[in-house]
Amino acid sequence: MKSLTYAEENYLKAIYHLSEEGKKEVSTNSISDELKTKPASVSDMIKKLAVKGVINHKKYQGVRITTSGIEAALQIVRKHRLWEVFLVNKLNFNWDEVHEVAEELEHIQSPLLIQRLDEFLGYPKYDPHGDPIPDETGTYKLKPKTPLNELQVGDSGQIIAVKDSSAAFLQYLDKVGAYIGAKIRVIDKVEFDGSLEILVDNKKNLFVSKDVSKNILITNI
Amino acid sequence: MKSLTYAEENYLKAIYHLSEEGKKEVSTNSISDELKTKPASVSDMIKKLAVKGVINHKKYQGVRITTSGIEAALQIVRKHRLWEVFLVNKLNFNWDEVHEVAEELEHIQSPLLIQRLDEFLGYPKYDPHGDPIPDETGTYKLKPKTPLNELQVGDSGQIIAVKDSSAAFLQYLDKVGAYIGAKIRVIDKVEFDGSLEILVDNKKNLFVSKDVSKNILITNI
DNA sequence: ATGAGTGTTTAGCTTTGTCTAAAAATATTC
DNA sequence: GAATATTTTTAGACAAAGCTAAACACTCAT
Numbered sequence: 001m002k003s004l005t006y007a008e009e010n011y012l013k014a015i016y017h018l019s020e021e022g023k024k025e026v027s028t029n030s031i032s033d034e035l036k037t038k039p040a041s042v043s044d045m046i047k048k049l050a051v052k053g054v055i056n057h058k059k060y061q062g063v064r065i066t067t068s069g070i071e072a073a074l075q076i077v078r079k080h081r082l083w084e085v086f087l088v089n090k091l092n093f094n095w096d097e098v099h100e101v102a103e104e105l106e107h108i109q110s111p112l113l114i115q116r117l118d119e120f121l122g123y124p125k126y127d128p129h130g131d132p133i134p135d136e137t138g139t140y141k142l143k144p145k146t147p148l149n150e151l152q153v154g155d156s157g158q159i160i161a162v163k164d165s166s167a168a169f170l171q172y173l174d175k176v177g178a179y180i181g182a183k184i185r186v187i188d189k190v191e192f193d194g195s196l197e198i199l200v201d202n203k204k205n206l207f208v209s210k211d212v213s214k215n216i217l218i219t220n221i
Numbered sequence: 222m223k224s225l226t227y228a229e230e231n232y233l234k235a236i237y238h239l240s241e242e243g244k245k246e247v248s249t250n251s252i253s254d255e256l257k258t259k260p261a262s263v264s265d266m267i268k269k270l271a272v273k274g275v276i277n278h279k280k281y282q283g284v285r286i287t288t289s290g291i292e293a294a295l296q297i298v299r300k301h302r303l304w305e306v307f308l309v310n311k312l313n314f315n316w317d318e319v320h321e322v323a324e325e326l327e328h329i330q331s332p333l334l335i336q337r338l339d340e341f342l343g344y345p346k347y348d349p350h351g352d353p354i355p356d357e358t359g360t361y362k363l364k365p366k367t368p369l370n371e372l373q374v375g376d377s378g379q380i381i382a383v384k385d386s387s388a389a390f391l392q393y394l395d396k397v398g399a400y401i402g403a404k405i406r407v408i409d410k411v412e413f414d415g416s417l418e419i420l421v422d423n424k425k426n427l428f429v430s431k432d433v434s435k436n437i438l439i440t441n442i
Numbered sequence: 443a444t445g446a447g448t449g450t451t452t453a454g455c456t457t458t459g460t461c462t463a464a465a466a467a468t469a470t471t472c
Numbered sequence: 473g474a475a476t477a478t479t480t481t482t483a484g485a486c487a488a489a490g491c492t493a494a495a496c497a498c499t500c501a502t
Binding site for chain 3: 228261265266269282
Binding site: 005007037038040041044045048059060061 | 488489490491492493496497498
């Protein structure tokens with residue numbers, strides 16, 4: 001299979017992510033929304049991707065990613081998330097600063113580079129946002145994610161990801177001392193407003209509103 | 222000044238390197254040789270670069286890089302060489318494997334990334350080939366380089382670079398235990414064929430032909 | 443079931459960076 | 473100094489990736 005151009009990689013990744021969200025068929029408009037391009041541009045690109053065999057397409061019927069498309073997309077996702085780990089763990093970037101740079105770095109073409117980077121980082125299984133990193137074969141494992149607000153008093157676990165990854169929300173978390181990987185336990189729950197008291201890393205008590213707890217995902221309850 | 226595209230950066234870097242080799246004016250043909258493009262493509266690009274103010278150009282008279290062009294080129298060179306240090310020092314690449322990947326990485330646009338990478342690497346002053354790394358202001362210092370074959374018996378120094386950086390030559394050096402940074406001393410010189418006996422890192426005697434010693438550059442005699 | 447509205451595609455244009463072929467300018471040689 | 477050779481530029485084409493505007497197809501209400 002011929003390799004993909006920079007733009008083709010971006011379209012395929014968008015289609016892959018949209019395919020993950022439930023339905024099999026991805027619409028032209030949803031792709032153009034995701035990538036901030038016009039539907040006409042998407043139609044053009046769909047033809048190219050279909051020729052390369054990474055998607056199937058019938059006119060006016062949306063797009064379906066193929067097995068080989070999923071494989072290719074997973075390798076791009078793998079690169080993106082490995083670079084995010086590098087930026088956060090080695091270069092001390094914050095969560096909210098890594099995405100755009102990783103968008104560029106993910107397109108670097110060098111299998112050896114990615115293999116060595118993976119090794120250098122200690123073969124991480126999850127990126128700084130808690131999303132799984134596929135291995136060279138495309139295999140990955142999701143951690144079960146439960147919104148913090150669904151936990152009961154006494155439940156414990158680890159912050160694995162956030163739903164709202166806006167800079168504002170990430171900065172709030174930083175400020176109160178919560179972070180991806182923090183161990184937490186639910187100390188008290190106020191039924192009236194759904195707010196929680198949680199213990200962070202066995203040392204710090206924190207009160208969070210339901211609005212906040214809905215956006216924090218916990219694993220390993 | 223408007224920023225440069227990927228291709229414009231490559232042309233500017235080529236012009237910068239060609240300008241370093243003595244003469245001020247760089248010819249269209251030499252640029253097309255360097256970049257493996259056709260002279261017609263170079264003529265087109267020259268117009269664009271002249272509009273952006275990084276080169277001066279009079280028709281049929283070659284090209285001269287401007288001060289602002291040198292500044293821009295030095296930042297690209299800085300990025301290229303920092304990535305080379307990263308690849309060799311952190312990811313265990315060999316000297317002869319880093320150039321192509323660094324050619325891609327040097328185009329990533331993120332001042333913060335380069336700043337953090339520089340810090341992570343310990344603010345290196347020279348890349349794995351012994352070439353100087355400009356700082357954020359474009360300042361750098363060349364080490365004086367003398368070909369090994371011009372040293373006399375008793376002279377000592379450090380391998381700072383190689384002239385011939387073909388994979389074959391670099392692999393030969395690896396095999397005999399010579400490397401950038403190795404400390405050497407000239408033990409004996411055969412006047413008949415110009416071959417040398419040298420002591421490497423105070424522990425290993427090595428015989429090298431004149432053809433080899435011409436291609437090894439020494440600093441700090 | 444038809445007509446309005448939404449979604450998708452086509453047609454044609456733009457920019458970037460490349461090319462070939464031909465024309466123009468400079469350099470070299472006799 | 474004229475003829476030839478080389479270098480450089482122009483002209484015109486093409487592919488990639490985007491756009492606008494217009495045409496086409498599907499979907500849903502009435």
